[in-house]
Amino acid sequence: MPKGVTGLSAGPTRPVLRSRDAGGRGWAVLAPYVYLVPAAVVLAAFVYWPLIETVNLSFYEWNLVSPSKRFVGFANYRELLTSQAFWTSVVNTILAILAMSLATIAAPLAVAVAALRVQGVVRLIYRAVIFSPTVVSMAIASLIWLWIYNPIQGLIAHLVRLVGGQGFAWLTDPQLAIWAIILVTAWKTFGYNFVIFVAGLLSIPRELMDAARIDGAGEWHTFRHVTWPLLTPTTLFVVLTTLMLAPQYLFIPTQILTQGGPNQASNNLGYIIWEQGFEVFRVGNASAIAVAIFVGFLAFSVMHFRLLERGVHYEA
Amino acid sequence: MRRDPHTWAHPVLVGACVAMVFPMLWMLVTAWKSPAEIYSSGFRPWPANPTLENFVRVMRDVPMGRFFLNSLVVAAGITLARLLTSILAAYAFARFAFWGREVLFYLFVATMLVPFQVIMIPIFLTITTFDWLNTYQGLIVPHVASGFGVFLLRQHFKTFPLDFTDAARIDGATQWQTLWKVVVPSNATAIWSLAVLFFIDAWNQYLWPLLVATERPMQTLPVGIQIFINPEGGTQWGPLMASATLAIVPSILLYVFAQRHILESAVSSGIRG
Structure with a gap:
């Protein structure tokens, strides 16, 4: 992809064809x-x-x-201010974004750094395997996890019993249900962020790191003072993408795993519009929530585009 | 470059690979287990007596072929139509000077900022008004334009040297011919990458088919196979995992054969499958 990725600014345009066709x-x-x-x-x-x-x-x-x-005028909006389902959803969404920022930034970055230590075909194989969940449909992935989370015959229940614990019901536990959803979402986005980080790391000129090494900087020192600052655009891109897309990614696992339950405990901004509109049939309420979410996330999106506008770019 | 014995790199990478792959392996293992084994209290990480029983039940109990066909028609329809609308609009924005170009371009690209869930209720009402529930057009038409596609292709068309198109036009080609005979073939790589992205995105769609395809013969794979789920506790895990396995095969095949396109466009576009 060419530099100046978004090309959103009017900028100097190339000479364009004036229509001079027959007709x-x-x-x-x-x-x-x-x-x-x-x-x-x-x-x-x-x-x-x-x-x-x-x-x-x-x-x-x-x-x-x-x-x-x-x-009803602004009644739906007024109701939002005191709606428990809505605020639970906001809190759960923030929780999901924070958790995913850690799980899908720190961890993929560490693995990406590891990947750069490996050369050639082996690296390509690692990259292909780690990226693979990205192409699997989120719905199918959620169905698999529904089975893994099954409190009696699920894989996790089996493993917990093997080490002598009691199987627990992830999806019906008000504390754990949202985490079960977050885990699926993190699993699904990990590989994508990993590939972005590998590309970001590859775009850092080797000489800079070698120079730091020659100056006697250790492994961690080089990462902390050379790699990490130069990686800032990539990291920002990943953070903002997570922020912007997290609510959308939460819908499918929520719909398949918990339907927002038990008793709204795992509801979130990705699911609540659906729930209000098509489960409890309160269209006005659902629309007010949709407007609130749109306005909120428009702000993040604008930040996102501003950033890209500055010419952050990646090559595979 | 000196070769460090970075002993930690391989364990970390292998660990990450295992974490990414084990859910799919568990799906495969379950698909090949007999019901007795699935519901037994003992734990065995592989099937004791691998059986095709679950696959046979899937093919017998649900119209898997029909779900496949529906997913394919919807994904292919969306991909082709989106490519067409994107190519045409991108060409106009890249190669013509016209009144309102900047504003219109912003309006096209800004559609990327509208999450589908925010607008799904009115779209659903529109489709209902058209009487398009449980039809292919209802599943396809709302998705046939993409602000992202227009944006990405305009970038490519703009950087394409004007000399070529000028040469074509001096040879008497119309703008329409120049687009299809010069611009599109010269940007084939970018268009292919975009097509792969569109296809994966459309193939994996779930929310919209869940709303629009309420009747079994019109359902796509991820919606249709949920017939095996029973919220009251009687979920048939064996057939569910067998059908999930079948549903994943096309995605995996596409990934294996178009890996370069998928990885490169994922990195350069910021869009995820």
Whole structure:
């Protein structure tokens, strides 16, 4: 991928073709818009219009099927302030982001550093295996973990019994349920972050590290004072991606493993819109939550793009 | 470069590999176990008498072929349509000067910032209004444009030397012909990588099929195989793991054969499968 990844800024543009095709001036002016129409129609109908409609629905009370909606003003938003399900979801989502920041940054980075010690084909094999969960569908992965977590015949229950413990019910324990979800999400994203870190480490000029070594810096010293600072753009990219995408990644494992239970204990911002909209049929409430989440995460996204704009880039 | 005997590197890497692979291995092991063994209290990390029983039950009890077909039609449909809309729009943004270009480009790219869950309720209502529940168009059409695809391809089309397209146009090619005969073939690698990303993303979709495909004949793999789950405690783990194994095979095959594309585009794009 070329430098200046996002290319979002207007910047100096290359000379562009002025339309001079057969068909005269009219076509020349219209042509670019015609090329845009297919994508534009879809994005307008399935992104922008629904976005407006979500805001609209957030001012109503509606059960998804009734022919009439009741206008309630900001009542749905006021309810959010005191809604236990919503705040449990916020707390669980923050918990998930913090835990995943550790599990999917520190750990993959350590493994990536290890990978750079190994050369050639062996490294490629390690990389391919560690990346593999990324291509497996999250839904299938969650079904496998549902089996692993099974309190009686699950793999974890068996292993716990082997070392003399009692099997415990991960998914029905209010304290543990969210962690079971976080673990699946971390397992699924680990390999991706690992590959990003390997690419980031490879992009650091070897001479800098060798120079530090020659100056007598030890292994850890070189990492701490040369590698780590130079890796900052990569690390920031991983942190912000985790922050931005965590709520979306939480939906599938939550839906398959716990449905937000027991008693809302594992609900989170990835699942709560679905739960409010399609499980308890409170569309207005679900829409107000959707608006809140959108506004919140728009801020993170803007940060993310600002960062990319500065020319952070990666080569495989 | 001196070769350090970094004894810790291999154990760490092997540990990471085991952690990544063991759930899939456990799935495989379970798929080959007999029900008696799955439900016995003893623990054995491999099947005592490997049996095809679970696979036979999967093929007998659920329309696996149909689920495969549905997943394939939906994934291929989304991939092709997204590529087409992205190529056309990216070409316009990269190679034409027109009024409103900057604003429109921002509007296209900004759609990446809208999480699907935020807008899924109105989209679901639209699909219901069209009477598109349990249809391929209902599963496919909401996903056929991608701000990311437009953005990525515009980058590639812009950096492509203008001399080539100019030469083609001097030879009398129209813009349309230049796009398909010069620009697209010259950016084949980027387009292939994008296609692989789109396909994995579409193949792995779960939330939308769960909403739209409520009838069994229209369900995709990850939704359909959940027939083996029984929340009251009677989940049939053997057939569930056997069907999960079958559902994973295409992803693994694609990964093996398109690994370079997948890894490189994952790294350069920041999109995950």
